[in-house]
Amino acid sequence: GAVVSQHPSWVICKSGTSVKIECRSLDFQATTMFWYRQFPKQSLMLMATSNEGSKATYEQGVEKDKFLINHASLTLSTLTVTSAHPEDSSFYICSARGREPGYTFGSGTRLTVV
Amino acid sequence: SQELEQSPQSLIVQEGKNLTINCTSSKTLYGLYWYKQKYGEGLIFLMMLQKGGEEKSHEKITAKLDEKKQQSSLHITASQPSHAGIYLCGADPLYNQGGKLIFGQGTELSVKP
Numbered sequence: 612g613a614v615v616s617q618h619p620s621w622v623i624c625k626s627g628t629s630v631k632i633e634c635r636s637l638d639f640q641a642t643t644m645f646w647y648r649q650f651p652k653q654s655l656m657l658m659a660t661s662n663e664g665s666k667a668t669y670e671q672g673v674e675k676d677k678f679l680i681n682h683a684s685l686t687l688s689t690l691t692v693t694s695a696h697p698e699d700s701s702f703y704i705c706s707a708r709g710r711e712p713g714y715t716f717g718s719g720t721r722l723t724v725v
Numbered sequence: 726s727q728e729l730e731q732s733p734q735s736l737i738v739q740e741g742k743n744l745t746i747n748c749t750s751s752k753t754l755y756g757l758y759w760y761k762q763k764y765g766e767g768l769i770f771l772m773m774l775q776k777g778g779e780e781k782s783h784e785k786i787t788a789k790l791d792e793k794k795q796q797s798s799l800h801i802t803a804s805q806p807s808h809a810g811i812y813l814c815g816a817d818p819l820y821n822q823g824g825k826l827i828f829g830q831g832t833e834l835s836v837k838p
Contacts, residue, residue: 617767643824654813654831655768660824702765708824714758714815718767 613639615707617717624695624724632690632720634705641707644688645714646680649702661688695724729814731829738804739837746799746832748814754794758815758826768813771799801834809836 614637624630634644643662647655659675661667661682669675677699679691688707692699704719730749738744748757756775760768772781774790774797781788785802801808811833815826 645825651764652833654828657825657827704767706768706826713770713773714826715770716760716768719765721765 613637613707613709613713613715615641615705615715615717617705617720619720620718621721622723624722626696626724627694629691629693630695630722632692632703632705632722634688634690634707634717636686636707636709636715639707639709639715640685641688641709642685643708644680644682645706645708646678646688646690647704647706649704649719651702655704658690692722695722697724700724729816729827729829731812731814731832733832734830735833735835737835737837740805741803744801744804744834746812746814746834748797748799748829750795750816752795754790754797754816756817757790757794757797759788759797759799760813760815762811762813762831764811771812804834804836806836806838809834 616635618633646658648658649655657670658673659667659669659680661680663682663685667680682688700723702719702721705717706714728751732747758773759771762768772788777792777794779790787800790797811831813831814829
C-alpha cells in the first residue's frame with residue numbers, strides 16, 4: 612500500500628534555529644500534501660495544503676513566513692520551522708494524497724525547542 | 726465551515742466489553758474517515774464511509790454512516806488492550822474539491838485488562 616516516510620521522527624533544537632521536516636511518498640505520486648500540528652491530548656490541526664509546483668495554502672492563523680512549505684516534486688514535501696521558539700514545540704505530521712482517493716499519513720515528527 | 730464533534734472525549738472500558746464512539750458533523754458528510762493513533766505516532770487508516778446507511782467492518786471494528794450522512798459511529802466488539810489509542814474521525818469539508826481533511830477532537834480509549 613501507499614507509504615509516506617517522514618523524517619526526522621524527533622528533533623531537539625535551540626531557540627532561534629530552523630528545523631526542516633521531510634515527507635516522502637515512497638510508492639505513489641503525492642499531488643497534494645497536507646501538514647498538521649498536534650498538541651498533547653488534542654486533535655490534528657491542519658496548517659497548510661501544498662500542491663506540487665505551486666505555493667502552499669495556509670490555514671487561517673498559521674504564519675506562512677514561520678512555517679515554510681516546499682513541494683518541489685511529486686514525492687517530496689518539506690516543512691521548515693524558521694526561528695523556532697519553545698511554543699513551536701509540537702508533533703507535526705504530514706499527509707499525502709495521490710490520484711487515488713484516500714490519505715496516507717507520515718509517522719510524525721516530535722519537535723522540541725529548548 | 727464544517728466541524729466534527731466526537732463523543733466521548735475519553736473512554737475506559739474493561740477488556741471484553743463493547744464500546745461505541747460517535748462523530749457528528751454540522752454539515753452533510755460526503756466522505757468520513759476513521760483513523761486510530763497511538764499518542765506521538767502516525768495515523769492508522771481504519772475505514773472510509775461515503776454512502777448514507779453504509780456500514781463497514783474490519784475484524785472487531787464496525788463503522789456506520791447514518792442515512793442523513795451527518796453522523797457516524799465506530800463500534801468495537803469485545804475490546805482488547807490492542808484497541809487502546811486515540812480514535813479520530815475526519816472529513817473533507819469541500820468534498821474532493823480542496824481535498825483537505827479536518828478532524829474531530831479525538832476519543833482516547835483505554836482498555837483495562
